[in-house]
Amino acid sequence: MTTALLLLLSITVVLAGALLFTNGVEWLGAKLDLGQGAVGSLLAAVATALPETLIPVTAIVSGGAGSHEIATGAILGAPFLLATLAMALLGGAAYGWRRRRPQGSALDVHVQTLERDLGFFVGCFAVAFGLGVLGVPLWLRLTAAVALVLAYTAYVRLTLARSGEVAVESELKPLLFDTTKDDPPGAATVIAQLVVALGAIVGGAHMFVEQLVHASERLGVEPLVLSLVIAPFATELPEKINSIFWARSGKDTLALGNITGALVFQSTLPVAFGLAFTDWHLQTSAIVAGALALAGGLLAVFELRVRRRFEAAGIAVWLMLWLAFVVYVVVVA
Numbered sequence: 001m002t003t004a005l006l007l008l009l010s011i012t013v014v015l016a017g018a019l020l021f022t023n024g025v026e027w028l029g030a031k032l033d034l035g036q037g038a039v040g041s042l043l044a045a046v047a048t049a050l051p052e053t054l055i056p057v058t059a060i061v062s063g064g065a066g067s068h069e070i071a072t073g074a075i076l077g078a079p080f081l082l083a084t085l086a087m088a089l090l091g092g093a094a095y096g097w098r099r100r101r102p103q104g105s106a107l108d109v110h111v112q113t114l115e116r117d118l119g120f121f122v123g124c125f126a127v128a129f130g131l132g133v134l135g136v137p138l139w140l141r142l143t144a145a146v147a148l149v150l151a152y153t154a155y156v157r158l159t160l161a162r163s164g165e166v167a168v169e170s171e172l173k174p175l176l177f178d179t180t181k182d183d184p185p186g187a188a189t190v191i192a193q194l195v196v197a198l199g200a201i202v203g204g205a206h207m208f209v210e211q212l213v214h215a216s217e218r219l220g221v222e223p224l225v226l227s228l229v230i231a232p233f234a235t236e237l238p239e240k241i242n243s244i245f246w247a248r249s250g251k252d253t254l255a256l257g258n259i260t261g262a263l264v265f266q267s268t269l270p271v272a273f274g275l276a277f278t279d280w281h282l283q284t285s286a287i288v289a290g291a292l293a294l295a296g297g298l299l300a301v302f303e304l305r306v307r308r309r310f311e312a313a314g315i316a317v318w319l320m321l322w323l324a325f326v327v328y329v330v331v332v333a
Helices: 002-031 036-062 067-096 111-134 138-161 187-219 223-235 238-248 252-266 269-277 284-307 312-331
Strands: none
Touching (some): 002 187, 002 238, 036 269, 067 111, 067 223, 067 238, 067 252, 067 269, 067 284, 067 312, 111 138, 111 252, 111 269, 111 284, 223 284, 223 312, 252 269, 252 284
């Protein structure tokens, strides 16, 4: 009973943090004179991806039994969840609220930003996934790790260089921490709200993880399941609630950028860490998760780049890709 109550409390804390964060990060982007693409793909995506990234780093540093498997699972679990369940929830939110969205179920995005994000993710993740399946020597893994770091550096430069191409999608709502509503808030107030928001998101997500770990131990769940499914579900997914709020308001560039930007981040820097500090020889469960993540990414290219709208069929396929892995873990693994 206590575990269930703490889980509910943790979700409430994350929701509150997400509301503060979506409001604050838009104001930060305005203060820095960044376009909507940079706000979604860099500021929102990277900041909210950090808690999930800490799991493999902590696992490797601790050096405990199965640390490499836990790290590898956490590294692959994040892009798998983002490319399947997170996309399904975002699409479902946009489709469900289509009558209140100005553009309905259609996408109102900066196409170049979307193409860049999805292209980086599919390309970088496919290379790293292939190396993990083949089981290559250390020198080749280190070379690939350096290449992924350079790729993300190039991505950041492109995003910042083209951030002004994305038009502001709507007038900013008042900053929640601002007590002087008649004047624009100061930078210190914006930063204070973001610090509190991130603290709530990270703290709530960690509380969520602790309670899920406690519950999984009682149920006898294997560590690999924890790292591939439960850890990203607890740390990555709650923070993508930001995208649901943005999608509800019709701010598709921010909503999608928060997910696709996180996909780029999770398929480059954490993967580079895995390539350099683990044996990066993927087991069957990790191979299945990686293949489904690539399938979800390719579906995103088709649905978002080609169709330019959220369709019920595509949303259902994203959801089935995630459920397929859950069934595989429970029945086969």
